[in-house]
Amino acid sequence: xxxxxxxxxxxxxxxxxxxxxxxxxxxxxxxxxxxxxxxxxxxxxxxxxxxxxxxxxxxxxxxxxxxxxxxxxxxxxxxxxxxxxxxxxxxxxxxxxxxxxxxxxxxxxxxxxxxxxxxxxxxxxxxxxxxxxxxxxxxxxxxxxxxxxxxxxxxxxxxxxxxxxxxxxxxxxxxxxxxxxxxxxxxxxxxxxxxxxxxxxxxxxxxxxxxxxxxxxxxxxxxxxxxxxxxxxxxxxxxxxxx
Numbered sequence: 640x641x642x643x644x645x646x647x648x649x650x651x652x653x654x655x656x657x658x659x660x661x662x663x664x665x666x667x668x669x670x671x672x673x674x675x676x677x678x679x680x681x682x683x684x685x686x687x688x689x690x691x692x693x694x695x696x697x698x699x700x701x702x703x704x705x706x707x708x709x710x711x712x713x714x715x716x717x718x719x720x721x722x723x724x725x726x727x728x729x730x731x732x733x734x735x736x737x738x739x740x741x742x743x744x745x746x747x748x749x750x751x752x753x754x755x756x757x758x759x760x761x762x763x764x765x766x767x768x769x770x771x772x773x774x775x776x777x778x779x780x781x782x783x784x785x786x787x788x789x790x791x792x793x794x795x796x797x798x799x800x801x802x803x804x805x806x807x808x809x810x811x812x813x814x815x816x817x818x819x820x821x822x823x824x825x826x827x828x829x830x831x832x833x834x835x836x837x838x839x840x841x842x843x844x845x846x847x848x849x850x851x852x853x854x855x856x857x858x859x860x861x862x863x864x865x866x867x868x869x870x871x872x873x874x875x876x877x878x879x880x881x882x
Contacts, residue, residue: 640767643717644864645669645709647700647758648727650679652826653775656853657724657860658693662686664861668693669713669720671700671727692717700727700754710761719765722864725755725798726775733787744790751794755801759816768813771864774802775856778822778879795820799875806873815872817863822879824851846881 644661648654649670659682662668668686670693672679679695686693694716698709713720729750731743755774762772779788780795799818806816823845825838838850859876862868 640721640769641718642666642722643669643713643720644722644724645671645696645713645720645758645762646724646726647671647754648673649724650675650682650695653821653824653853653856653860654724654726655682656857657726658682659685659689660854660857660861661722661864662691662693663689664865665691666722667691667717669717670695671698671709673697673699673727699750700758701749703757706754706757706761710764714765719767720762721767721770723758723762723766723770723772724775724860724864725758725772727751727754728775728777728791728794730788730791735786736789739790744793747790747794748797751791752797752801755798759801759805763809763814766814770814771868772805772814772816773860773863774798774816774818775860776802776818776820776875778820778877778882780820781877782822782882802875803873810872815863815868817868817871817873818875819856819859819863820875820877820879821851821856822877822882824853824856824878826853844882845879849880851878851880 644666646658649658650672670679683693698705776798777795779792784792802818
């Protein structure tokens with residue numbers, strides 16, 4: 640059976656690094672993107688240049704009909720998804736809770752939590768017993784991200800609960816569900832939060848004295864998807880330099 644993986648938010652950062660690594664490992668990779676088609680196509684080109692197979696698929700994971708259409712495209716092109724990486728997420732400018740609007744909070748929850756829920760639900764319609772899901776959470780789910788991103792942290796806390804609960808529901812079917820919690824990773828997401836150099840600024844406060852790379856997170860995701868992690872479910876790997 641071909642290993643067919645969907646990586647949501649696969650056009651940049653952790654998603655792009657994960658897509659490239661899984662392509663090297665023999666997965667057929669479906670690179671999801673919401674708007675940046677050029678970046679998604681670049682990831683596909685990189686995978687194909689390594690001898691792999693890949694497909695760029697557009698969908699806003701917060702919208703159910705678009706998620707369903709995305710899975711239809713994948714099924715018709717590659718076959719049923721066997722592995723899923725829920726990586727798509729959004730972050731807004733650093734703010735205290737009192738300055739966060741209801742509209743912003745709702746948007747964060749829709750993409751980060753409902754998007755994960757919708758993709759899991761759709762994937763499980765045809766995922767085989769050997770399937771695996773990895774949800775990309777954040778160290779913020781543990782720290783709460785005060786004065787910066789409480790809404791984002793809350794969404795990742797919800798994702799952690801979804802991960803744990805779903806792992807218990809699916810364990811008897813042989814489908815594994817795990818999570819990773821990156822923190823202080825050098826990606827473009829910090830630019831979205833209004834501070835592109837945030838990781839550099841905080842490096843001295845990280846026990847390992849540096850920020851992490853998307854490739855380091857990708858390695859953990861790939862391991863959790865692999866047969867080497869066949870007895871691991873409902874677990875989380877913190878990738879935050881000791882924080």
